[in-house]
Amino acid sequence: MSSPCDPAYAPVGDVGAALMMIDSRLKSVYDGRAETTTEERALVEQFAVSLGPDGAAAVLDGACTIIYMYVQWLRMACEDHDKDALEEVVxxxxxxxxxxPRSIRPEAIPTMAGLLVAAGIGLSPNLWRRQYGQWTEAEMNALEATAFLLAERINRLTGDREFATRLIADALSAPEAD
Structure with missing residues (x-):
């Protein structure tokens, strides 16, 4: 029986915008700038406002799609070494x-763990989350951190600081026939 949280039913969202935000954060951390500047925060705020509610929801769905793809890649990589991705990653x-604690409120962490587990067992993270109501403000930083931490982990595993970004970009540019 098919689950209502099956990824086939999930909106993909704006994966490109979500990837741009993750990649930007990765590059700033790799450049030794863990904290964002006032100018960077203003640009992100301006970008978010320009999206409007529908655009912001699409970026949120895009981030969930990326989390799903990262967890699936990690699952396959772990299985190649007879390891369980959920046991290794979560x-x-x-x-x-x-x-x-300054960036991520403790009450958002169980939801992020749930997103990872949902993705790890083949469910859509965004559809899994939707069954519990609207996203909260506290979950937004946690969602961004989850996507970032997954990307950074993949980059460390591969020894390539751009692998996680390229993984998603290549998937976006692959012909639909694949």
Whole structure:
């Protein structure tokens, strides 16, 4: 029986915009600038306002799509080494998020763990989350951090600081026939 949270039913969202935000954050951290500047925050705010409610929802769906794709890649990579992706990824991401109390509210962390588990068992993270109501403000930073931490983990595993971004970009540019 098909689940209502099957990825086939999920909106893909604006993966390009979500990827741009993740890649920007990765580059700033890799450049040694963990904190964003006032100018960068203003640009992000301006970008968010320009999206409007529908555009922001599309970016949110895009971030969930990226999380799903990253978790699927990690699942396949872990299986190649007879490891369980959820066992390898979820605890370390939760621990990292718990160490970020200024950015991530503790009540958002279980939702992010749930998103990872949903993706790890083949469910759409955004459809899984929707069954519990609207996204909260506290979950927005946690969602961004989850996508960032997954990308950074993939980059570390591959030894390539641009692998995670390229993984998604290549998937976006692949012909639909694939």
């Amino acid at each position: 605890p370390s991401l939760v621990t990292t998020m718990r160490q970020m």
